[in-house]
Amino acid sequence: MMKPELQSKIQAAVARLHDGGVVAFPTETVYGLGADATNSAAVRRVFEIKGRPADHPMIVHLADESQLANWAREVPSKAKLLARRFWPGPLTLILPRSHQVSNVITGGQDTVGLRVPDHPIALALIRGMGNAGGLAAPSANHYGRISPTTAAHVQEEFGDEIDMIIDGGSCQVGLESTIVSCIDNIVKVLRPGGVPLPALEEVLQQKIEVFDSHQSNIRVSGSSPSHYAPNTPLEICSSSTLWNRVSALGREGKRVATLEWSAPYTVHLDNLNVRRTAMPANPVAYGQLLYATLRQLDDARFDRLMIEAPPATAPWLAVADRLQRASYPVYCPV
Ligand code: TXA
Numbered sequence: 001m002m003k004p005e006l007q008s009k010i011q012a013a014v015a016r017l018h019d020g021g022v023v024a025f026p027t028e029t030v031y032g033l034g035a036d037a038t039n040s041a042a043v044r045r046v047f048e049i050k051g052r053p054a055d056h057p058m059i060v061h062l063a064d065e066s067q068l069a070n071w072a073r074e075v076p077s078k079a080k081l082l083a084r085r086f087w088p089g090p091l092t093l094i095l096p097r098s099h100q101v102s103n104v105i106t107g108g109q110d111t112v113g114l115r116v117p118d119h120p121i122a123l124a125l126i127r128g129m130g131n132a133g134g135l136a137a138p139s140a141n142h143y144g145r146i147s148p149t150t151a152a153h154v155q156e157e158f159g160d161e162i163d164m165i166i167d168g169g170s171c172q173v174g175l176e177s178t179i180v181s182c183i184d185n186i187v188k189v190l191r192p193g194g195v196p197l198p199a200l201e202e203v204l205q206q207k208i209e210v211f212d213s214h215q216s217n218i219r220v221s222g223s224s225p226s227h228y229a230p231n232t233p234l235e236i237c238s239s240s241t242l243w244n245r246v247s248a249l250g251r252e253g254k255r256v257a258t259l260e261w262s263a264p265y266t267v268h269l270d271n272l273n274v275r276r277t278a279m280p281a282n283p284v285a286y287g288q289l290l291y292a293t294l295r296q297l298d299d300a301r302f303d304r305l306m307i308e309a310p311p312a313t314a315p316w317l318a319v320a321d322r323l324q325r326a327s328y329p330v331y332c333p334v
Pocket residue numbers: 027029030031032033056057058059090092094106109111112113115117137138139140175176177178179190
């Protein structure tokens with residue numbers, strides 16, 4: 001049961017949304033910045049507040065699978081299987097859009113991203129939008145920045161620029177949803193996320209391709225499409241080269257913070273200015289902590305964040321993807 005104060009906050013938020021307001025709310029992945037998906041002016045305001053280019057489409061959040069038909073003109077069989085297994089949950093399906101989906105949401109594309117989040121507050125807000133309604137929402141951060149996993153992070157990002165923030169504590173998944181394109185029943189992962197690739201493959205009984213939009217640009221200075229990025233330059237190094245790099249930076253007088261997931265090993269710090277953070281060796285637990293940890297280290301204004309590269313295995317795909325996008329384009333000897 002929800003506390004009465006929270007219930008009345010949700011009611012007030014629904015009223016704001018019906019009036020074209022913009023409300024930040026928790027989901028199981030990250031906080032979203034929501035607007036009535038049937039109100040183009042409200043959706044446009046979300047783009048403006050985020051500083052997001054208009055051709056970068058937004059996900060429409062639904063309360064359950066039965067609402068799919070309002071937003072998608074066709075739901076291929078594989079999409080149905082995935083929705084049935086993973087909704088509510090951290091999965092976004094890209095489907096052919098229905099006539100009611102505005103160009104503002106899709107950036108003019110013929111497809112739409114749909115997801116049923118697994119969070120009581122998000123679901124209560126969506127239900128408040130009515131059966132034919134939905135909540136258009138990107139992550140509640142400025143374009144290109146780290147997604148928020150607490151209400152305080154949203155407050156830091158937007159302060160009074162938005163109409164309301166509903167506090168639902170820390171997000172359980174901590175990384176964004178897995179985005180799966182299902183156009184013409186051809187399944188591709190466009191963004192690894194909360195639902196791991198092996199789980200998708202098990203349900204569909206097939207190998208699934210991961211479309212990699214950024215791999216070719218990694219570490220090419222200037223052309224890398226930085227995203228999910230802290231302000232502090234971030235560099236990824238293999239476990240075996242991490243300490244050479246850290247020592248070299250330390251000798252240059254740089255203040256360095258490390259994120260390490262492998263079992264602690266002895267290193268001689270030689271009075272270098274280094275803060276070590278032990279991260280979980282489990283990808284789910286690591287993902288849950290990643291954004292909050294990056295924000296904390298960002299606030300401490302180190303010169304460089306040195307990240308121990310995660311294992312190159314399927315369960316780590318989402319973490320590895322976010323770290324790569326956040327990484328500073330510098331050459332790291334491997
Ligand atoms: O976990 C999540 O997905 C969170 C929570 C709030 O639900 N939302 C989120 O939204 O991460 P956003 O807007 O920050 O990222 C959504 C991504 C964007 O990169 C966008 O390009 C992609 O989804 N996307 C949305 N609609 C699409 C479409 N029709 N085709 C291809 N990509 C799409």
